[in-house]
Amino acid sequence: MPIEGTLVRLREEREGDAELLAALRNDLDTQAWSKTLPPDYTVPMLRKRYEQREFNYDPLEGRFIVEERSTGNAIGHIGYNGLHRRHSVGIGIMFSKSAWGKGYAEEANELLVAFLFVELGVQVVHLWTHSGNPRAIGLAEKVGFKVAARMRNAIYKNGKLLDNVVMDQLREEFFARHPELTDELGNPFG
Amino acid sequence: MFQGPHVSLRAIEADDIADLHPIITHKDMCGRRYIDDEDGPLSLRDVERALEKWRDAENALHLKVVVNEELIGYAMVEYQWDPLTPFLAVVIAPVHQRAGYGTETARLLIDYVFRNLPATAVHSWIADWNTPALAFTESLGFTLAGRVRRDGIYDGRFSDSIPVELLREEASRAH
Numbered sequence: 602m603p604i605e606g607t608l609v610r611l612r613e614e615r616e617g618d619a620e621l622l623a624a625l626r627n628d629l630d631t632q633a634w635s636k637t638l639p640p641d642y643t644v645p646m647l648r649k650r651y652e653q654r655e656f657n658y659d660p661l662e663g664r665f666i667v668e669e670r671s672t673g674n675a676i677g678h679i680g681y682n683g684l685h686r687r688h689s690v691g692i693g694i695m696f697s698k699s700a701w702g703k704g705y706a707e708e709a710n711e712l713l714v715a716f717l718f719v720e721l722g723v724q725v726v727h728l729w730t731h732s733g734n735p736r737a738i739g740l741a742e743k744v745g746f747k748v749a750a751r752m753r754n755a756i757y758k759n760g761k762l763l764d765n766v767v768m769d770q771l772r773e774e775f776f777a778r779h780p781e782l783t784d785e786l787g788n789p790f791g
Numbered sequence: 792m793f794q795g796p797h798v799s800l801r802a803i804e805a806d807d808i809a810d811l812h813p814i815i816t817h818k819d820m821c822g823r824r825y826i827d828d829e830d831g832p833l834s835l836r837d838v839e840r841a842l843e844k845w846r847d848a849e850n851a852l853h854l855k856v857v858v859n860e861e862l863i864g865y866a867m868v869e870y871q872w873d874p875l876t877p878f879l880a881v882v883i884a885p886v887h888q889r890a891g892y893g894t895e896t897a898r899l900l901i902d903y904v905f906r907n908l909p910a911t912a913v914h915s916w917i918a919d920w921n922t923p924a925l926a927f928t929e930s931l932g933f934t935l936a937g938r939v940r941r942d943g944i945y946d947g948r949f950s951d952s953i954p955v956e957l958l959r960e961e962a963s964r965a966h
Contacts, residue, residue, distance in 0.1 A: 750937025754911040
């Protein structure tokens with residue numbers, strides 16, 4: 602069952618998404634947060650990646666396609682990785698430029714963060730971005746993240762030395778933003 | 792390059808396990824030994840596996856710290872794919888701490904990084920409870936880059952991680 606929002610839904614990756622994923626990897630603005638990749642990814646490469654994914658009952662990562670609810674169009678990719686169960690996890694997002702500025706990425710982020718806190722029971726969610734991407738920082742702040750650390754000159758992209766920016770959101774901060782939810786798990790250490 | 796007035800940094804050999812094991816498993820080293828799965832006691836085989844991982848790691852330098860032909864610790868420089876900001880760690884056996892060997896080791900490695908890698912900075916991550924390590928990096932000229940909350944668990948609480956960094960120009964001024 603997809604994770605449903607008002608504007609978007611997060612659903613599993615499908616074979617037919619390879620075209621979108623190749624396009625996201627081949628756009629220098631969406632492909633990766635910390636590095637520049639050669640824009641030569643092919644649809645068969647992404648299809649192969651999809652086919653190589655095996656069933657796992659205890660995954661430490663999750664990958665979702667973001668779908669526009671009104672049209673059913675796939676517009677982006679969002680996921681988590683490096684899960685330390687009931688403790689911490691990192692997230693990442695890639696969005697087609699055509700879907701920027703419509704609130705879709707914000708809702709997709711919120712849906713994923715809610716899944717991580719409410720379903721997976723993590724204590725903290727981290728994300729990494731860089732100082733040359735104020736949109737990403739602003740978007741993360743909208744859904745409750747705070748800048749945690751800023752490492753100078755750690756990323757080189759688009760001809761610029763940029764700061765590596767780490768952002769985080771604690772469990773209690775998420776639940777404070779969602780008074781309609783009750784946190785029965787809390788912080789096990791009090 | 793890997794030789795200071797007192798410290799010699801050398802490749803770790805298979806038969807160093809017997810000397811490394813008591814350092815890595817010393818009760819005061821828990822949480823500060825920079826190896827995976829470091830919560831519990833480690834067997835000789837666990838340490839052997841850590842050494843195998845170090846040996847197979849790409850873009851990484853794992854060395855033993857030797858003083859007067861005695862193995863007193865280990866140190867590492869590594870990066871995932873981007874040599875812009877390599878990660879640095881120095882681990883000295885408790886009995887040999889506060890003798891200047893850690894500082895000498897770190898300076899040798901910082902010198903190695905900025906002479907041999909196209910790095911803009913060198914960095915490390917330190918748990919918030921590890922105040923001696925924070926003071927140690929500060930004495931080397933590192934500055935705090937922030938505080939990543941609830942990144943670890945230590946002694947009955949979540950701990951924060953504190954990234955520290957030393958830019959190339961800062962290193963040349965400090966040393």
